[in-house]
Amino acid sequence: MSSESWAHLSNALVYSTIIVLSVALVAFAADFALGTGRRRSNQRKQHKLALQRSGASDGAVATEAPTEAPADDRWARVGVSLSTLATVLIVGAVITRGISAQRPPWGNMYEFTVTAVATLMVIWVAMLPRRPEWRDLGLIVVLFNLLLLGVAVLVLYTESAELVPALKSYWLWIHVTSAIIASSIFTVGSLASVLYLFAERYERRSSAMTQGGVRDAIGARLPSSKQLDTVAYKTIAFAFPLWFFAVVAGAVWAEDAWGRYWGWDPKETWSFVTLVIYAAYLHARATAGWRGRPAAIIAIVGLAAFLFSYFGVNIFFVGFHSYGGV
Amino acid sequence: MPADAINALADQQAAADPLRQPMLGFSGGLRWLWRQLTSMRTALILLFLLALAAVPGSVFPQRGASPLRVGEYIQDHPTAGPLLDRLGLFDVYAASWFAAIYLLLMVSLTGCIVPRCVHYARNLRSVPPATPRNLSRMPEHRSFTTSAPPTEVLVAAGTALRGTRFRLRPAESGAQDSVAAEKGYLHELGNLVFHVSLLVLLVGVAWGSWFGYHGTVVVVEGEGFANTLTQYDDFTPGRGFSTSLLAPFSFTLDSFDATFLAEGPRRGQPDGFTADVTYRETPDSDPKTQRIEVNKPLAVDGAKVFLLGSGYAPAFTVRDGEGDVVYSGAIPALPQDPSFTSNTVVKVPDAQPEQLGFNVTVTPTAPDQVDPSTGPRSVFPEMDDPRVYLGAWGGDLGLDSGVPQNVYQLDTSAMEQLGRKDLAVGETWKLPDGRGSITFDGLSQFANIQVAHDPGRWLALLAAVAAIVGISMSLVVRRRRVWVRVTPDDGDRTLVEVAGLAQTEWAMLGDEVDTVLAALPGAPVAEKEHV
Ligand code: HEM
Numbered sequence: 001m002s003s004e005s006w007a008h009l010s011n012a013l014v015y016s017t018i019i020v021l022s023v024a025l026v027a028f029a030a031d032f033a034l035g036t037g038r039r040r041s042n043q044r045k046q047h048k049l050a051l052q053r054s055g056a057s058d059g060a061v062a063t064e065a066p067t068e069a070p071a072d073d074r075w076a077r078v079g080v081s082l083s084t085l086a087t088v089l090i091v092g093a094v095i096t097r098g099i100s101a102q103r104p105p106w107g108n109m110y111e112f113t114v115t116a117v118a119t120l121m122v123i124w125v126a127m128l129p130r131r132p133e134w135r136d137l138g139l140i141v142v143l144f145n146l147l148l149l150g151v152a153v154l155v156l157y158t159e160s161a162e163l164v165p166a167l168k169s170y171w172l173w174i175h176v177t178s179a180i181i182a183s184s185i186f187t188v189g190s191l192a193s194v195l196y197l198f199a200e201r202y203e204r205r206s207s208a209m210t211q212g213g214v215r216d217a218i219g220a221r222l223p224s225s226k227q228l229d230t231v232a233y234k235t236i237a238f239a240f241p242l243w244f245f246a247v248v249a250g251a252v253w254a255e256d257a258w259g260r261y262w263g264w265d266p267k268e269t270w271s272f273v274t275l276v277i278y279a280a281y282l283h284a285r286a287t288a289g290w291r292g293r294p295a296a297i298i299a300i301v302g303l304a305a306f307l308f309s310y311f312g313v314n315i316f317f318v319g320f321h322s323y324g325g326v
Numbered sequence: 327m328p329a330d331a332i333n334a335l336a337d338q339q340a341a342a343d344p345l346r347q348p349m350l351g352f353s354g355g356l357r358w359l360w361r362q363l364t365s366m367r368t369a370l371i372l373l374f375l376l377a378l379a380a381v382p383g384s385v386f387p388q389r390g391a392s393p394l395r396v397g398e399y400i401q402d403h404p405t406a407g408p409l410l411d412r413l414g415l416f417d418v419y420a421a422s423w424f425a426a427i428y429l430l431l432m433v434s435l436t437g438c439i440v441p442r443c444v445h446y447a448r449n450l451r452s453v454p455p456a457t458p459r460n461l462s463r464m465p466e467h468r469s470f471t472t473s474a475p476p477t478e479v480l481v482a483a484g485t486a487l488r489g490t491r492f493r494l495r496p497a498e499s500g501a502q503d504s505v506a507a508e509k510g511y512l513h514e515l516g517n518l519v520f521h522v523s524l525l526v527l528l529v530g531v532a533w534g535s536w537f538g539y540h541g542t543v544v545v546v547e548g549e550g551f552a553n554t555l556t557q558y559d560d561f562t563p564g565r566g567f568s569t570s571l572l573a574p575f576s577f578t579l580d581s582f583d584a585t586f587l588a589e590g591p592r593r594g595q596p597d598g599f600t601a602d603v604t605y606r607e608t609p610d611s612d613p614k615t616q617r618i619e620v621n622k623p624l625a626v627d628g629a630k631v632f633l634l635g636s637g638y639a640p641a642f643t644v645r646d647g648e649g650d651v652v653y654s655g656a657i658p659a660l661p662q663d664p665s666f667t668s669n670t671v672v673k674v675p676d677a678q679p680e681q682l683g684f685n686v687t688v689t690p691t692a693p694d695q696v697d698p699s700t701g702p703r704s705v706f707p708e709m710d711d712p713r714v715y716l717g718a719w720g721g722d723l724g725l726d727s728g729v730p731q732n733v734y735q736l737d738t739s740a741m742e743q744l745g746r747k748d749l750a751v752g753e754t755w756k757l758p759d760g761r762g763s764i765t766f767d768g769l770s771q772f773a774n775i776q777v778a779h780d781p782g783r784w785l786a787l788l789a790a791v792a793a794i795v796g797i798s799m800s801l802v803v804r805r806r807r808v809w810v811r812v813t814p815d816d817g818d819r820t821l822v823e824v825a826g827l828a829q830t831e832w833a834m835l836g837d838e839v840d841t842v843l844a845a846l847p848g849a850p851v852a853e854k855e856h857v
Contacts, residue, residue, distance in 0.1 A: 240801070241801060244790075244797065248790040251790075253621075257620065258632070259623070259778040260780070269383055273377045276374075277373075277377050280374055280377070283366060283369060283373065286366065
């Protein structure tokens with residue numbers, strides 16, 4: 001196959017992903033509307049408590065039947081199946097794009113974005129068997145990825161082609177790969193923090209008996225705020241060293257390409273800002289009076305800074321990094 | 327002590343209420359200030375300020391990166407420009423308020439980290455605290471009864487915990503009904519290594535910018551460069567720089583080659599630069615050769631020589647009205663577009679009877695037809711069909727007026743236009759009225775070269791790597807405690823409790839407690855949780 005037909009195949013796979021993800025979005029929305037999320041998590045929690053608290057005797061198995069009938073999660077399961085299919089498709093799109101261009105397919109904004117979506121989907125789908133509560137993030141993860149793919153296809157699309165000389169370096173592999181993985185994981189964490197705010201508000205107001213409105217309706221369908229907080233902390237704590245590494249690898253590369261390892265180029269500045277904000281998040285988690293809502297808000301600001309360093313910088317500012325094509 | 331001492335300490339500091347404290351006079355006030363500065367909350371706020379302060383540097387043009395754009399900005403915004411300039415917004419990363427933030431953060435960090443290091447060193451050999459009275463209050467708690475005697479359970483617990491590298495509290499005299507164990511001291515070590523590395527990183531960065539330098543120079547193919555101040559087109563020294571820090575190397579640019587994509591959607595984009603140089607580390611050392619490419623600089627004596635870009639230098643021979651050669655050589659031209667349509671100026675002050683000047687446009691690959699609205703435009707960046715478009719002027723170049731001139735501009739106020747002509751390589755244009763002639767001898771390439779020396783970069787890199795290792799260690803390892811207590815039941819049975827506590831909540835704690843539990847005689851067979 002020629003380079004062009006591989007590129008066409010890649011585009012077709014991206015479009016297929018968009019279609020499949022859209023259907024998955026409908027499935028997750030249906031699951032969400034049926035409001036089973038919180039009930040499921042509560043069941044899991046009770047089940048676990050039953051295991052822990054029972055003072056079982058010799059050899060006896062500490063189980064207790066769940067008190068409620070299993071919640072109906074048909075729609076969520078449809079959503080997960082479709083998301084898995086979409087993950088396979090988008091990974092295929094990345095691989096075929098790489099074959100077409102004969103290099104790692106993250107050399108311009110379009111390719112970064114498609115690869116980031118693939119990474120996010122792989123991380124999320126791969127974690128589902130180990131962390132069932134991650135399924136409750138389905139709606140927001142799928143929605144976010146659809147938005148990214150939409151921006152990639154409509155705004156950022158670039159033909160498959162060779163790289164400018166400065167991008168031909170094995171540091172490209174190291175720097176960009178770690179940046180994509182770290183940012184995908186940050187994204188999961190910050191999205192969990194968005195949901196946290198809804199869940200926390202719902203829980204706070206459920207004791208005050210003043211619920212109502214859309215925000216509480218959303219909150220009522222979410223896992224507990226504690227679970228969401230844990231997801232956010234773990235993902236961000238995991239991604240932080242990786243992001244630090246990506247920034248350092250970028251500095252090593254810049255030293256070889258441009259003669260200085262740090263020059264406060266807009267892209268460098270914003271990746272630094274992102275790093276510092278997520279460091280503030282980790283600090284907030286360990287500071288009295290800053291846990292919970294303030295920490296969650298910092299995590300969301302971190303995502304905003306990251307998204308700006310990703311899209312905003314290339315579009316608004318002129319710098320060394322803008323030569324990758326928009 | 328249920329929570330970790332460090333956390334508790336940090337929390338106490340953050341929660342310290344200044345109003346409740348007794349008046350302690352001057353030294354007390356200082357101590358209070360110091361405690362505030364080194365509190366977690368202050369660190370958090372300073373981190374925020376640092377992030378915020380870094381932003382304007384990406385919004386406004388910066389002197390360090392693009393001094394020309396700063397000038398334009400100030401011209402375009404006559405009221406806001408000078409004000410922003412006074413606030414340091416065109417030089418954010420060297421501004422005093424930016425420095426104030428990161429220096430405060432570093433002071434706070436030092437004040438926070440030194441006591442923690444001392445604390446850590448003192449507690450290296452510390453003993454896990456005794457078993458709390460009420461284990462059922464711990465976040466993880468299991469219990470069962472067994473027919474095994476208490477001592478057997480405790481011995482099994484000790485073996486299991488030691489086997490997974492827990493540190494055990496030694497048995498005390500008297501009633502011995504429990505085992506207390508702790509693990510995960512690397513968490514705190516990793517955290518300390520990370521924070522100390524941040525300090526070292528800053529030292530490395532500061533060292534490099536104080537004693538380092540960087541500069542750029544245009545070198546035409548075949549010509550050379552010696553590392554002395556006068557040879558640079560543009561030079562930025564650090565504050566601690568002295569000329570003795572310039573490594574005495576020199577090099578000749580033997581050949582330079584820029585290639586561009588000839589087809590595909592990115593036709594005309596640069597594909598590669600290579601420069602072959604012969605260099606000497608000192609004037610008397612043996613010459614060596616090396617190829618410099620983008621991403622592959624030449625390293626000599628601590629300095630690095632990089633290729634930043636390229637351009638073309640047309641070579642001319644000019645004869646004046648008396649037939650004398652009054653000019654000969656190659657002159658770099660400034661690229662105007664991605665296809666390397668480039669402009670330059672040739673000034674010939676020695677020509678007789680009148681001085682001569684030429685406006686030159688170079689096209690490495692000439693167009694078939696010149697579009698009159700845009701002037702000549704190169705159609706491809708490589709040297710496929712070079713051509714120069716000349717505008718000749720005669721008269722006074724104005725070089726003696728004392729006003730410094732731009733080398734790329736011709737001051738034609740005292741000159742008259744002699745005509746226009748375009749030349750291919752080797753062609754000669756005889757100027758009107760017997761004023762002489764100009765020959766286009768050929769086109770060579772020049773390289774835009776940057777020389778940089780940063781003596782702090784190894785320290786910075788080392789610190790960055792240590793920081794990554796440290797933070798990974800502290801995020802992977804959890805400090806946690808596990809207790810096993812035995813209580814003889816009424817009959818001949820033993821009630822066994824196993825409990826765990828982690829410094830920060832940690833999902834694996836339950837599994838760890840289960841593992842210890844499973845190693846005890848008569849423990850229930852744990853069933854995997856199904857969801
Ligand atoms: C220079 C900027 C700083 C950065 C980038 C930074 C970054 C971090 C990060 C990423 C963590 C998370 C590690 C973990 O959770 O184990 C952390 C933890 C911590 N930092 Fe900093 N830090 C900075 C300054 C400070 C300062 C000034 C203090 C002193 C007040 C401080 C005290 C702490 C403490 C006590 C922890 C442990 C929190 C815990 O127990 O989880 N840090 N820091």
